[in-house]
Amino acid sequence: MGSLFGKIFFSFWLAAVLLAGAMIGVTRLMGAGTIDEAQRDLAGLAPTVASLWTEGGGVAAVIWLRGLPLEKRPVLLDARGRPAAPRQHLPRHLMRWLPHSLEPGVQNLSPGHVAVVEPLPNTDPPLYLALVLRPGQLPLMPLWLRILLALLVIALVSYGLAALLTRRLYRLRLAAQALAAGDLSVRVGRRGGDEVEALARDFDLMAGRVRELLETQKRLLRDVSHELRSPLARLRVALELAERGGDPSKAVARIGKEADELERLITQVLSLARLESGQAALERRPVPLRELLSRVVTDADFEAQSKGKGVACISAFEVTLAGDPVSLRSAVENVIRNAVRHTPEGSHVEASLREEGSEALIEVRDRGPGVPEDQLEAIFSPFARSSEARERSGGGYGLGLAIASRAVAAHGGRIQARNHPEGGLLVTIRLPLRGTIE
Incomplete structure (x- = not known):
C-alpha cells in the first residue's frame, strides 16, 4: 500500500467496511430486544400449550395457537423437528432448517430470519414451540440514524486521510517557503513510497541543485573578480609609467597585452556561461x-x-x-x-x-x-x-x-x-x- 492511489482506495474501502459493520452491529443491538421479547412470550405460552396438549391433544393446542396474532403465532414441533400436530403452517425458512436437531434458544435460519425455540414443560416425548422472526418483524435502524452513522464513519476516515496528506504537504509547503526566502539548506528529508514522498524527494533534489548552481555562480563571480585584478593592476601600472614620462611604446605594448588578456578572460567566461546555461547554439x-x-x-x-x-x-x-x-x-x-x-x-x-x-x-x-x-x-x-x-x-x-x-x-x-x-x-x-x- 505504498502509493497514494492505494492509500485513497484503501481508505474508501475501509470506510465501506466500517459502515457495514457498524450498521450490522447497531441492527443486532436493536433486534436483541425483539428476540428477548419473543423468548419471554414463548416462555409464557409454553405452560398453557403443554396443559392443552395433555388435556385435549394436539388439535386443542393448535386451535388455541391460531387465536394468536399471525406474527406472534408459533408452531408446535416434536424432537425430530416434525409438526407435532396437524393443520399447522410452517414458514419455509423454518422448513429448510427442520432437518437439524432442535435446541432451545435462538437459531439463525438465513440472513435476516431468526427462530426462537422454547421447550414445553412436562411433555413426553419432548415438544417445542418455534417462532420465526422475519426481517419485517425485526426492528430496522431508522433512516436518519443510518444516514448519521454513514456520515460519521466517512467523516472519520476522510479526516484521517486528509490529515495524512495535508500534514506532509504542509511540511513541503514550509520547505518551499524557506527556499524562496533564501534558505538553500532546507530539505524535506522524507523517505517513503507514495507520490507525496516522491514529490518531497524531487524537491530535495531541486533544492540541492539550486544551491549548487548558486554556489557555483558565486564562486565563478568571485574567481572572475579575482582574476580581473591582476591585468587591471598591470594596466594601471603601465598608465602610471606612461604618465611619469616612461617609454610610451613599451607602455602601449604593455597596455595592449593586458587588454588582450582581459578580452581572452571575458571570452572564456562567456563561453563557459553559455555552455553551462545550455544557451550555446550548437550545430549538428x-x-x-x-x-x-x-x-x-x-x-x-x-x-x-x-x-x-x-x-x-x-x-x-x-x-x-x-x-x-x-x-x-x-x-x-x-x-x-x-x-x-x-x-x-x-x-x-x-x-x-x-x-x-x-x-x-x-x-x-x-x-x-x-x-x-x-x-x-x-x-x-x-x-x-x-x-x-x-x-x-x-x-x-x-x-x-x-x-x-x-x-x-x-x-x-x-x-x-x-x-x-x-x-x-x-x-x-x-x-x-x-x-x-x-
Whole structure:
C-alpha cells in the first residue's frame, strides 16, 4: 500500500467496511430486544400449550395457537423437528432448517430470519414451540440514524486521510517557503513510497541543485573578480609609467597585452556561461575528427615551438561523428593548450584518436608533474587550481578544461583525467559516434 492511489482506495474501502459493520452491529443491538421479547412470550405460552396438549391433544393446542396474532403465532414441533400436530403452517425458512436437531434458544435460519425455540414443560416425548422472526418483524435502524452513522464513519476516515496528506504537504509547503526566502539548506528529508514522498524527494533534489548552481555562480563571480585584478593592476601600472614620462611604446605594448588578456578572460567566461546555461547554439553536422585534431595539433605545435616545446599526433584513425565543429574544436584545443602549458621545456605533448566500440576516443598526454589523485576531477571546475607543481606558470585562468568538459557533455560525451604511469597527465575525451547534442 505504498502509493497514494492505494492509500485513497484503501481508505474508501475501509470506510465501506466500517459502515457495514457498524450498521450490522447497531441492527443486532436493536433486534436483541425483539428476540428477548419473543423468548419471554414463548416462555409464557409454553405452560398453557403443554396443559392443552395433555388435556385435549394436539388439535386443542393448535386451535388455541391460531387465536394468536399471525406474527406472534408459533408452531408446535416434536424432537425430530416434525409438526407435532396437524393443520399447522410452517414458514419455509423454518422448513429448510427442520432437518437439524432442535435446541432451545435462538437459531439463525438465513440472513435476516431468526427462530426462537422454547421447550414445553412436562411433555413426553419432548415438544417445542418455534417462532420465526422475519426481517419485517425485526426492528430496522431508522433512516436518519443510518444516514448519521454513514456520515460519521466517512467523516472519520476522510479526516484521517486528509490529515495524512495535508500534514506532509504542509511540511513541503514550509520547505518551499524557506527556499524562496533564501534558505538553500532546507530539505524535506522524507523517505517513503507514495507520490507525496516522491514529490518531497524531487524537491530535495531541486533544492540541492539550486544551491549548487548558486554556489557555483558565486564562486565563478568571485574567481572572475579575482582574476580581473591582476591585468587591471598591470594596466594601471603601465598608465602610471606612461604618465611619469616612461617609454610610451613599451607602455602601449604593455597596455595592449593586458587588454588582450582581459578580452581572452571575458571570452572564456562567456563561453563557459553559455555552455553551462545550455544557451550555446550548437550545430549538428558530420565532423571529421581526424582533420579537426590535425589542425589543432598543427596550430598548437606552431605556438609551442616558441617555448621550446612541441605537439605531435602519434596516431589518428578516420572517425566521423555528428556534432558541432566549433565547440568540439574548442574542447580539443583547450585540452591540448593546457597540456602544452604544463609540459616542461624540451618535451612534447602527444595526441591520438581512435575508435573504441560506439565511442571516439581522443587522448592528450603531457610530460608534466601530473595531478594529485584527489584533484583529478576538480581540474575540470572553473578556475581550478591543482597543486604547486602545476601552478599557472605559463598563463591561463583555469577555464580551458572547464569549457572542454561542458562542450563534451553537450555532445553526450565524457572527459576524464588520470596520471600516466610513465609520468605526466593523460586526458581522455569520449564522444558517442551516434550521440545527440544536448
